[in-house]
Amino acid sequence: MNSRERVLAALRLEPPDRVPFVEGSVAASIEQAFVGHTSYLPEEASEAMGLDNVRVRFLPPLFARYEEHDGISFLAEPLIRTRADLGKMVFPDPDDPALYAEAEAVARRVQGRYAVTAHIRLGSSSTHMSMGLDGLSYALADDPGLVDTVLGRYADWTIAVIRHLRDAGVDVIWNHDDIAYKTGPMVSPRLHRELFMPHLRRVADAIKGEGFPWIYHSDGNLMSLLDDLLSLGIDGLHPLEPGAMDIEEAKRRYGRRICLVGNIDLHYTLTRGTPDEVEDEVRRRIEVIGRGGGYMISSANSITSYCPVENIRAMVEAIRRYAPYC
Numbered sequence: 001m002n003s004r005e006r007v008l009a010a011l012r013l014e015p016p017d018r019v020p021f022v023e024g025s026v027a028a029s030i031e032q033a034f035v036g037h038t039s040y041l042p043e044e045a046s047e048a049m050g051l052d053n054v055r056v057r058f059l060p061p062l063f064a065r066y067e068e069h070d071g072i073s074f075l076a077e078p079l080i081r082t083r084a085d086l087g088k089m090v091f092p093d094p095d096d097p098a099l100y101a102e103a104e105a106v107a108r109r110v111q112g113r114y115a116v117t118a119h120i121r122l123g124s125s126s127t128h129m130s131m132g133l134d135g136l137s138y139a140l141a142d143d144p145g146l147v148d149t150v151l152g153r154y155a156d157w158t159i160a161v162i163r164h165l166r167d168a169g170v171d172v173i174w175n176h177d178d179i180a181y182k183t184g185p186m187v188s189p190r191l192h193r194e195l196f197m198p199h200l201r202r203v204a205d206a207i208k209g210e211g212f213p214w215i216y217h218s219d220g221n222l223m224s225l226l227d228d229l230l231s232l233g234i235d236g237l238h239p240l241e242p243g244a245m246d247i248e249e250a251k252r253r254y255g256r257r258i259c260l261v262g263n264i265d266l267h268y269t270l271t272r273g274t275p276d277e278v279e280d281e282v283r284r285r286i287e288v289i290g291r292g293g294g295y296m297i298s299s300a301n302s303i304t305s306y307c308p309v310e311n312i313r314a315m316v317e318a319i320r321r322y323a324p325y326c
Helices: 003-011 028-035 042-049 083-088 097-110 124-131 133-142 144-165 189-209 226-230 247-254 275-289 309-322
Strands: 053-057 064-069 072-078 115-120 172-176 214-217 236-238 259-261
Touching (some): 003 115, 003 172, 028 042, 028 309, 042 053, 053 097, 097 115, 124 133, 144 189, 189 214, 247 259, 247 275
16 A cells, blocks of 8 residues: 555545554654755655655634744734624635645645645634634624634635645645643533534535545544534544543544544653653554554644654654554
8 A cells, every 4th residue: 555545544444554644734843854954845754754644734814913932823912803803804715726736736746645635724723713712702702693704704715725625636634623622622512513513514514525534633622522523524533632532432432433543642752751652652552543443643733843853753663663554
C-alpha cells in the first residue's frame, strides 16, 4: 500500500498494511529539522517525517485581531460583537480558482502517493474565535439569533469551498472545530444540538455529498456530544486528548463505527517526556488501539514548536518500528 491507500483504508475501518501516521499541523521548525533546510515543499516534509498525509488549508478568515507570541496566536480583540459588526464578515470568493491553486499543485506533484487532506472548519470555532468567549456567551443568552447568523455565514462559505475540493485533488476532509474543554463541552449538549448542529449538519451533508471521508477534530471531552457528532457521518475522530478522553474506552465503545486518530500526549510525553517515554507510548497505542485497524497515529493535537526535536524523532522512529502489522 502507498500512503494514500493506507489512510483511506483506515478510514473505511479496513486493516491497512500498517498503522498510518498523519498530522493536522506541524510547526515549521520541526519540519525544517527533519528536511534539513528552510525551503521545501509540503510533500518533502511528509516524506522526511514518514507522514502518510500532505496538508492543504481552506480555513475561513477569523474576524478578530490576534497577537502572536512564541509562534502561537492569541485572541486580542474579537470584532463581531453585535449585529452592527456583521458587515465585517467579508470572505474570499469561494469560486476564485486562485483559492485552489496550491492544492491542485500539491495533488499533481504527489500523484496519488500521499493522502491530500484539506483542513477546514465547519463554523463552531470560527464563530467562537470571531466573537470571543465573553461575546459568544452573552449573545447565546441575549441574542442567539446573532450566533445563528454568524454560524450560518461560516457554514455557507465552507459548503461553497467543499464543492471545489474534489477537482482540486483532495482525498480527505479534516475539520478543526474545538467545542469542548477537558471537563466537557463549551456549551450545553442541548444548546449545541439546537443551535450549532443544524449548521454543522449542512456542512457535513456537503462533505458526504461530494463523497469525501472526513475526520472531526476537537480537543477536550466530547463524550456527551459524541452521538450527535457520529450522526453527522464522521469517519474519524481526532485527537482524543489524554486526560479528557480515554482512548481505550473509545476503542471499545466506538471502534467499529469510526477510525480513532491521535492520542500521543502533547501535554507531557511529546513536550516534557523522554524519548524512551515517547517510544513506550507510541508502542502501546499501536499495539492496543491499532489492533484490527481503525486507528491512525498522531499527536493529541499537533506537533508544536515547543516539542523537543529529539522527542519527535523518537515518535517517528517508534512508528516505523511498531506500525507494520506483519
